[in-house]
Amino acid sequence: MKKIMNAPENYVNEMLEGIYLAHPDYVTHAGENLRCLVTSKIVEGKVGIATGGGSGHLPLFLGYVGKGMLDGCSVGDVFQSPSAEQMLEVTKRIDTGAGVLYIYGNYNGDIFNFEMAAEMADMEEGIKVEQVVAGEDVASPQAAPGEKNTRRGVAGIFFVYKCAGGAATAGKELSEVKRIAEKAASNVRTMGVALTPCTVPRVGYPGFEIAEDEMEIGMGIHGEPGIRRGKLESADEITTEMLEKILKDIPYESGEEAAVLVNGLGATPLDEQYIVARRVHQILKERGIEVYRYYVGEYVTSIEMAGLSISLLKLDEELKGYLDAPADTPFFKQGNV
Amino acid sequence: MKKIMNAPENYVNEMLEGIYLAHPDYVTHAGENLRCLVTSKIVEGKVGIATGGGSGHLPLFLGYVGKGMLDGCSVGDVFQSPSAEQMLEVTKRIDTGAGVLYIYGNYNGDIFNFEMAAEMADMEEGIKVEQVVAGEDVASPQAAPGEKNTRRGVAGIFFVYKCAGGAATAGKELSEVKRIAEKAASNVRTMGVALTPCTVPRVGYPGFEIAEDEMEIGMGIHGEPGIRRGKLESADEITTEMLEKILKDIPYESGEEAAVLVNGLGATPLDEQYIVARRVHQILKERGIEVYRYYVGEYVTSIEMAGLSISLLKLDEELKGYLDAPADTPFFKQGNV
Numbered sequence: 084m085k086k087i088m089n090a091p092e093n094y095v096n097e098m099l100e101g102i103y104l105a106h107p108d109y110v111t112h113a114g115e116n117l118r119c120l121v122t123s124k125i126v127e128g129k130v131g132i133a134t135g136g137g138s139g140h141l142p143l144f145l146g147y148v149g150k151g152m153l154d155g156c157s158v159g160d161v162f163q164s165p166s167a168e169q170m171l172e173v174t175k176r177i178d179t180g181a182g183v184l185y186i187y188g189n190y191n192g193d194i195f196n197f198e199m200a201a202e203m204a205d206m207e208e209g210i211k212v213e214q215v216v217a218g219e220d221v222a223s224p225q226a227a228p229g230e231k232n233t234r235r236g237v238a239g240i241f242f243v244y245k246c247a248g249g250a251a252t253a254g255k256e257l258s259e260v261k262r263i264a265e266k267a268a269s270n271v272r273t274m275g276v277a278l279t280p281c282t283v284p285r286v287g288y289p290g291f292e293i294a295e296d297e298m299e300i301g302m303g304i305h306g307e308p309g310i311r312r313g314k315l316e317s318a319d320e321i322t323t324e325m326l327e328k329i330l331k332d333i334p335y336e337s338g339e340e341a342a343v344l345v346n347g348l349g350a351t352p353l354d355e356q357y358i359v360a361r362r363v364h365q366i367l368k369e370r371g372i373e374v375y376r377y378y379v380g381e382y383v384t385s386i387e388m389a390g391l392s393i394s395l396l397k398l399d400e401e402l403k404g405y406l407d408a409p410a411d412t413p414f415f416k417q418g419n420v
Numbered sequence: 421m422k423k424i425m426n427a428p429e430n431y432v433n434e435m436l437e438g439i440y441l442a443h444p445d446y447v448t449h450a451g452e453n454l455r456c457l458v459t460s461k462i463v464e465g466k467v468g469i470a471t472g473g474g475s476g477h478l479p480l481f482l483g484y485v486g487k488g489m490l491d492g493c494s495v496g497d498v499f500q501s502p503s504a505e506q507m508l509e510v511t512k513r514i515d516t517g518a519g520v521l522y523i524y525g526n527y528n529g530d531i532f533n534f535e536m537a538a539e540m541a542d543m544e545e546g547i548k549v550e551q552v553v554a555g556e557d558v559a560s561p562q563a564a565p566g567e568k569n570t571r572r573g574v575a576g577i578f579f580v581y582k583c584a585g586g587a588a589t590a591g592k593e594l595s596e597v598k599r600i601a602e603k604a605a606s607n608v609r610t611m612g613v614a615l616t617p618c619t620v621p622r623v624g625y626p627g628f629e630i631a632e633d634e635m636e637i638g639m640g641i642h643g644e645p646g647i648r649r650g651k652l653e654s655a656d657e658i659t660t661e662m663l664e665k666i667l668k669d670i671p672y673e674s675g676e677e678a679a680v681l682v683n684g685l686g687a688t689p690l691d692e693q694y695i696v697a698r699r700v701h702q703i704l705k706e707r708g709i710e711v712y713r714y715y716v717g718e719y720v721t722s723i724e725m726a727g728l729s730i731s732l733l734k735l736d737e738e739l740k741g742y743l744d745a746p747a748d749t750p751f752f753k754q755g756n757v
């Protein structure tokens with residue numbers, strides 16, 4: 084894949100320099116390290132929310148730092164976890180005494196580093212940190228009831244950020260913001276499809292191969308193996324298969340409400356995302372499921388992968404309230420802040 | 421290129437169905453024809469602003485219909501002009517007595533159909549229509565002074581929409597909204613680079629070929645030939661070449677201000693767009709040009725083409741005011757409306 088970049092080893096830092104130059108009203112870095120990104124407008128007394136993970140998923144994570152959503156994030160190299168020290172730096176900067184909630188995807192490297200950061204924040208700085216690990220990819224194996232979640236975190240984390248951010252901005256305390264984040268995380272399910280691979284800049288060749296007439300249902304956002312590979316099918320067939328898997332995993336009663344996110348993975352045009360949204364609507368309507376709100380676009384990408392994912396968040400009145408709350412970040416604006 | 425679609429002949433209408441289902445608060449269609457899109461919230465007494473052109477450029481045009489920007493648009497098939505009848509339908513729906521301004525890109529098919537629609541609106545409906553044709557692609561040939569503009573309209577039209585929309589929303593009359601649109605159109609310049617072709621769904625094969633190690637500087641958004649084809653260079657080299665061509669075409673004095681749009685053409689990740697924004701900032705700083713605001717992302721695409729464009733809008737106090745005005749559309753939100 085051709086890339087418009089300079090030296091691959093500078094890819095992430097130069098991207099970050101561009102973000103800081105383009106959005107000075109929204110974000111700055113905590114300390115010298117460009118990879119520790121925090122909001123320009125710390126809100127005193129509010130629970131801080133931090134996230135992080137590997138680069139290569141823009142607008143995740145950086146694009147959601149701002150009013151009503153996140154207060155900071157730390158990023159690693161492309162598809163690499165940031166360090167515990169980075170997370171600690173962000174944590175120190177965003178805590179104003181009310182504690183900090185970490186929300187991150189269910190990947191071993193991130194879990195290891197964020198847990199260590201939480202421990203350091205508590206021991207060294209006296210900052211109370213709680214954690215919510217988001218994992219909602221229906222294509223990855225499900226743990227037995229009561230066991231630790233084994234599913235990958237993908238695009239549905241957007242909903243977790245949005246609801247938790249709404250709760251924190253409403254002045255809720257740490258335990259309550261955590262409860263809302265957990266509720267959103269447990270109510271969301273995602274399924275994806277990939278048509279092409281993507282290339283990590285420092286690696287220089289695609290992470291996998293896929294034939295010109297094939298697709299892979301359920302592939303993860305770092306190219307993790309999906310459920311099945313087959314001939315490319317029609318948008319309606321693909322959407323039906325993906326949505327059935329989601330609805331089997333988290334059944335809806337007729338009359339229940341959902342928020343829907345149709346997310347482009349990088350190279351797939353918005354046109355195709357809307358064609359899929361149309362079919363999602365038809366299927367949900369047939370089942371009596373009301374769509375409270377649609378989000379269509381690139382929310383969580385895999386560099387230049389072609390493909391998309393569908394996420395459904397099951398809603399109740401409480402989550403609807405937090406979903407409706409205004410937000411203003413470089414990549415997500417809603418309502419009047 | 422693989423596409424997530426159903427029958428190619430339904431591509432545009434199914435995309436439109438998705439848009440109407442996803443954004444009912446923002447847009448609806450005028451009459452039965454899905455391809456005549458209008459705002460759900462007509463503002464009485466305001467000058468109406470309409471645009472249109474071929475599909476395949478989302479979020480252009482549909483994504484900019486809403487408060488503070490456009491009131492309607494008509495679209496054709498992918499890369500095909502809409503008909504004069506469609507434009508007339510949109511015009512009738514959005515006129516509330518203050519007249520309608522058409523803003524569209526400098527392409528023969530669009531000019532022909534929009535001029536006919538303007539004539540029909542005047543003759544048959546008594547609606548006063550003015551027109552501004554946006555053409556700012558520095559890579560296309562420039563007409564002699566005083567001659568009709570021969571340049572292609574590309575991503576810079578976003579700035580024309582934004583400023584004209586600000587003026588119309590401020591209650592300016594038709595001649596004044598037209599003057600502002602013309603001023604924005606004459607102050608903006610764009611240069612693009614393409615790395616891969618794109619495929620019109622009904623055609624089924626790419627519009628051109630380009631080698632795996634090549635780029636084309638100055639290619640148009642429908643694959644029109646650019647200025648030169650060569651080996652893929654670094655982001656800094658590409659940015660420098662593109663920006664020099666823009667700054668030679670519309671010179672800036674030290675201390676003058678610009679708005680900058682770094683626009684992804686479809687398959688190019690945001691990361692790369694920010695790497696380019698970083699270099700744009702360095703070059704403008706060296707020349708003493710102040711950047712008033714950055715816009716980075718996919719604003720005007722070419723289906724799944726890889727590449728990007730840089731647009732500069734030269735600002736004065738008047739344009740800054742209209743650029744700052746709040747807007748709320750499916751794809752562009754700014755400030756509190």
